[in-house]
Amino acid sequence: ERDLIQETLSTPTLPNDFTMQVLNQLEPYEQKKKKKIWKQVLLSAAALVLAVGLTATFNPSFAQWIGGIFGTDQVDEGLRLASEYGLTERVDQEVTDQGLTFKVEDVLADTSRVALSYQIIKENGKIINPQIDFFDGENFITAYDQSGKPIEDFGMSWMSDSDYGLIELSLRGYESVDSVTIVFDLTELNGKNGNWQLEIPVNISEIKDLTKTLVLDEQVTTEHGVSIHLQEVQFAPSSNDIIYETYFTEEEKAKVEEQIQELGDSLGDKHIVDYMYYDTAIQYHIENENGEVLYSHNLFHNEGHPSDVGMIQGSGEDIGELGHVKWNDSFNPQKEEEQLTFVLDGVIKTVPSDFSININPKKLKQQPLSFEYEGNFLEIKEVDIKTEYEFQKAFPPIETEKVLAIELKGGKEAASSNLVSWAIIDESGDVYDVSYNMSTLDETDENGRFKTSITLFVYGIEELPEEFTLHLLSVTRYEAVEKEWRVPLYE
Numbered sequence: 001e002r003d004l005i006q007e008t009l010s011t012p013t014l015p016n017d018f019t020m021q022v023l024n025q026l027e028p029y030e031q032k033k034k035k036k037i038w039k040q041v042l043l044s045a046a047a048l049v050l051a052v053g054l055t056a057t058f059n060p061s062f063a064q065w066i067g068g069i070f071g072t073d074q075v076d077e078g079l080r081l082a083s084e085y086g087l088t089e090r091v092d093q094e095v096t097d098q099g100l101t102f103k104v105e106d107v108l109a110d111t112s113r114v115a116l117s118y119q120i121i122k123e124n125g126k127i128i129n130p131q132i133d134f135f136d137g138e139n140f141i142t143a144y145d146q147s148g149k150p151i152e153d154f155g156m157s158w159m160s161d162s163d164y165g166l167i168e169l170s171l172r173g174y175e176s177v178d179s180v181t182i183v184f185d186l187t188e189l190n191g192k193n194g195n196w197q198l199e200i201p202v203n204i205s206e207i208k209d210l211t212k213t214l215v216l217d218e219q220v221t222t223e224h225g226v227s228i229h230l231q232e233v234q235f236a237p238s239s240n241d242i243i244y245e246t247y248f249t250e251e252e253k254a255k256v257e258e259q260i261q262e263l264g265d266s267l268g269d270k271h272i273v274d275y276m277y278y279d280t281a282i283q284y285h286i287e288n289e290n291g292e293v294l295y296s297h298n299l300f301h302n303e304g305h306p307s308d309v310g311m312i313q314g315s316g317e318d319i320g321e322l323g324h325v326k327w328n329d330s331f332n333p334q335k336e337e338e339q340l341t342f343v344l345d346g347v348i349k350t351v352p353s354d355f356s357i358n359i360n361p362k363k364l365k366q367q368p369l370s371f372e373y374e375g376n377f378l379e380i381k382e383v384d385i386k387t388e389y390e391f392q393k394a395f396p397p398i399e400t401e402k403v404l405a406i407e408l409k410g411g412k413e414a415a416s417s418n419l420v421s422w423a424i425i426d427e428s429g430d431v432y433d434v435s436y437n438m439s440t441l442d443e444t445d446e447n448g449r450f451k452t453s454i455t456l457f458v459y460g461i462e463e464l465p466e467e468f469t470l471h472l473l474s475v476t477r478y479e480a481v482e483k484e485w486r487v488p489l490y491e
Helices: 002-008 018-024 033-058 060-067 077-084 205-210 250-267 270-274 361-366
Strands: 088-097 100-109 113-122 139-145 154-158 165-170 179-189 192-203 212-223 226-236 239-248 280-287 293-297 311-318 325-331 341-352 356-359 369-373 376-391 398-412 418-426 431-444 450-459 468-488
Touching: 077 100, 088 192, 100 179, 100 192, 113 179, 165 179, 192 205, 212 341, 212 468, 226 280, 226 341, 226 468, 239 250, 239 280, 239 341, 250 270, 250 341, 280 325, 293 311, 293 325, 356 369, 356 376, 361 376, 376 450, 418 450
Parallel strands: none
Antiparallel strands: 088 100, 100 113, 113 165, 139 179, 154 165, 179 192, 212 226, 226 239, 239 325, 280 293, 280 341, 311 325, 341 468, 356 468, 369 376, 376 398, 398 450, 418 431, 418 468, 431 450
């Protein structure tokens, strides 16, 4: 219907009596007198609906204004549900400079997060692309609680075909926050230099009663050398959050520390091993009383395992001990209250690896080198020196850097380990850290393995070495539980 109206009624202006002309033609018979008053009310209502419908069709900005950004697909389901709950506040704060207006339109807040929608508007009223880099050294956004303590967990998003940009500030882990002030300090918009400053105060204390918290202090279990401690669940209007910790058991921790020491000794460079990240995590799902899976979380990123379902975001904080991580996972809330149950599916741990392989680039050109490691079947296809180009504002405008690139391709079994971090030792005994890109496709090869491509980049080597050793420093493994651990998330 919208497309039809756009095609058939796309005249520059419509006559003032257009709506009534259409409505008058919708009277196929004469109304009785006693219903006349209702006729007039219905005509007025119909006129309003038609007027709004036409305006929304020809003016997308007005269409979004009817419900704001928090009623659109540009936000996650949790924000849409919270908006339906009535937590959206229209603030319409704006500042203008250099013919451009930066405007914050709506704010939505609960105890888990604060979200703001903004626009950039030209003098003629045209709304332009809302893309802003708030951390580019010219534009800044900061947030403070009631005591002046900074809150730094920002997220931004925008869509090329939308009038709005979205800013989200996570309050997860900030239970004592009663109010937040978000400060914009912008000096560049749409290629123009200027000064756009705004402060948006947000009151959190008035809506704390809308969040229910269930404490789970005694819920602890251990699987495959990893302990899991469920701490609490928070049910807020825009998200359901589950907070828990994972850590190595004392026996597993001692084993990992010994492996790290041995790996550092074998490389001759303990420093590079100390900077590797060895951690723990879990895979789980949450179901309702009927056994239906409403949420699932999978950090393993391995085909054959269920991907995240209903999840908004997850965060992990290293709390200072090897493999000890505090997690906060947020899921879309349910429209109706459900008796939820947490179900542990498996544990995930990143630990040291003792795998290595010697590579001779010249021989490699004649015959590719293949290897298998914990379900990963890879072939080293190419080793070469490549040049990377980077644009910069200084002179010269293009900076070049040589890098050693190692191309690996092959297959990956569904339950296989993930290869995480690498290093190489050249013929002189020098150790180099390695960065990498990895992609695993949904399609499988003739052996039923998922196709995998890995590119390793080694900076600091400008000439192709005659021979070197490639070391796999760490690997992530998934261990399924033998028996599901179930924890009720209700009283």
